[in-house]
Amino acid sequence: METFGRYELLRKLATGGMGQVFLARQKGPVGFQKLLVVKRLLPHLSEDTDFIKMFLDEARIAGILNHPNIAQIYELGDADGVLYIAMEYVQGEAVSQVNARANHRKGGLPLGLKCRIIADAAAGLDHAHQARSPSGRKLGLIHRDVSPQNVLVGFNGNVKIIDFGVAKVSGKLSHTVVGTIKGKHAYMSPEQARDEELDARSDVYGLGIVFYELLTSQRLFKRESDMATLKAVVGAKVLPPSEAVPGVPKSLDAVVMKALARKREERFQSAGEFQLALEDFLLAERLPGTPAHLTAFMKELFASELEEERFASEPTVIQYDPRLARETSSPSSTKVAPAQAQGLPQAKQARAPVGATPPKGRTAQAAPLPAARRPTGTRNSGEDTEET
Numbered sequence: 001m002e003t004f005g006r007y008e009l010l011r012k013l014a015t016g017g018m019g020q021v022f023l024a025r026q027k028g029p030v031g032f033q034k035l036l037v038v039k040r041l042l043p044h045l046s047e048d049t050d051f052i053k054m055f056l057d058e059a060r061i062a063g064i065l066n067h068p069n070i071a072q073i074y075e076l077g078d079a080d081g082v083l084y085i086a087m088e089y090v091q092g093e094a095v096s097q098v099n100a101r102a103n104h105r106k107g108g109l110p111l112g113l114k115c116r117i118i119a120d121a122a123a124g125l126d127h128a129h130q131a132r133s134p135s136g137r138k139l140g141l142i143h144r145d146v147s148p149q150n151v152l153v154g155f156n157g158n159v160k161i162i163d164f165g166v167a168k169v170s171g172k173l174s175h176t177v178v179g180t181i182k183g184k185h186a187y188m189s190p191e192q193a194r195d196e197e198l199d200a201r202s203d204v205y206g207l208g209i210v211f212y213e214l215l216t217s218q219r220l221f222k223r224e225s226d227m228a229t230l231k232a233v234v235g236a237k238v239l240p241p242s243e244a245v246p247g248v249p250k251s252l253d254a255v256v257m258k259a260l261a262r263k264r265e266e267r268f269q270s271a272g273e274f275q276l277a278l279e280d281f282l283l284a285e286r287l288p289g290t291p292a293h294l295t296a297f298m299k300e301l302f303a304s305e306l307e308e309e310r311f312a313s314e315p316t317v318i319q320y321d322p323r324l325a326r327e328t329s330s331p332s333s334t335k336v337a338p339a340q341a342q343g344l345p346q347a348k349q350a351r352a353p354v355g356a357t358p359p360k361g362r363t364a365q366a367a368p369l370p371a372a373r374r375p376t377g378t379r380n381s382g383e384d385t386e387e388t
Helices: 049-064 095-105 111-129 201-216 226-235 250-259 271-285 291-301 303-309 322-329
Strands: 002-004 007-015 019-027 033-041 073-079 082-087 092-094 151-154 159-161
Touching: 007 033, 019 082, 033 049, 049 073, 049 082, 092 095, 095 111, 095 151, 095 201, 095 291, 111 151, 111 159, 111 201, 111 271, 111 291, 151 291, 201 250, 201 271, 250 271, 291 303
Parallel strands: none
Antiparallel strands: 002 007, 007 019, 019 033, 033 082, 073 082, 092 151, 151 159
16 A cells, blocks of 8 residues: 555556556545545656646546536645546446446346446536536537446446546647547547547447447447558448347337437437437336436346445444543543453553444454554456557
8 A cells, every 4th residue: 555645545446548546545534534546647747748738637627527427526636746636436347347247147237227327428428518617618528538448337326427538628738639539449430530620429429339339249340450440430331239139129229320320410419319318218118227226236236246345445434422532532531432342451442432343254453543444455446448
């Protein structure tokens, strides 16, 4: 474990082109703890002005966004000369990993839940597309990297869009070099692959690709090389999902194919329209696709992980008694916390609030409180990202 500024870095989750991502813990008075993610700029880039601007842009952009389907930014800071972003920790998996696990263990992810995941992701994207600066100026934000790695499904059923590192927005500090393409090739819109001017409908196309692959469990445009992949994005024929695999209702084809229309004018004109089409489909087909259904499915699908890590991945709960704290802080007080049952001589007992309840099956350690248990490990909330 490494101390970085006011955070304890518990575990490395991923390394990208600009930074390293860690599961971290913030500690405070009276046993306060909070798990979060710290993304810090790679040391060798700390003197690179362009990368510093890109890193600052990511924090500034995501910091403006406040929506339940977007991972939140808590802080942009500098520790020992290294820039970092502290952000929400999503205890879950990328949507592709959830789908693969469901295929392996449960016979597949139910159709209603596939629609729920994409509808919630669309809601987050729509909020980003409509975002305004504090002064009211529309930002014109485009994510540009909508892909399975950047759509997380929490074990609690919450769907989160992450990673605005290559987002396009007016007023950015950094600028894309002409001739470079930002994002993952297999999830680009045709106009993005052709390096044309983009708008929010490009993200709609990217989410359409994610939805198609979620429905079919097949890659849509991925080919043996980047150039072949880009050619497929621009010109390859796309079969309706009901023809690609059995079991997908034909009534859903229209929604998917509209999201994947190569001409922008024929697509959903906003991520919000895409979301509404999915919500209408769920209602018309009477499919169990509410957030509550997704929560129940995720808890069952990842039951073993949640059972194993419930104490390692949650902040310690301190049973804090203000009356006891006042008594123990008094110079004339001789009262102690009820720790004598742990077998220490009375003179050695710590006059402090009652300590954290030990996990079932474990023996409490005799130590002054409010020292907290440290997580022994957590699931990765992400994976090394593909950089282009």
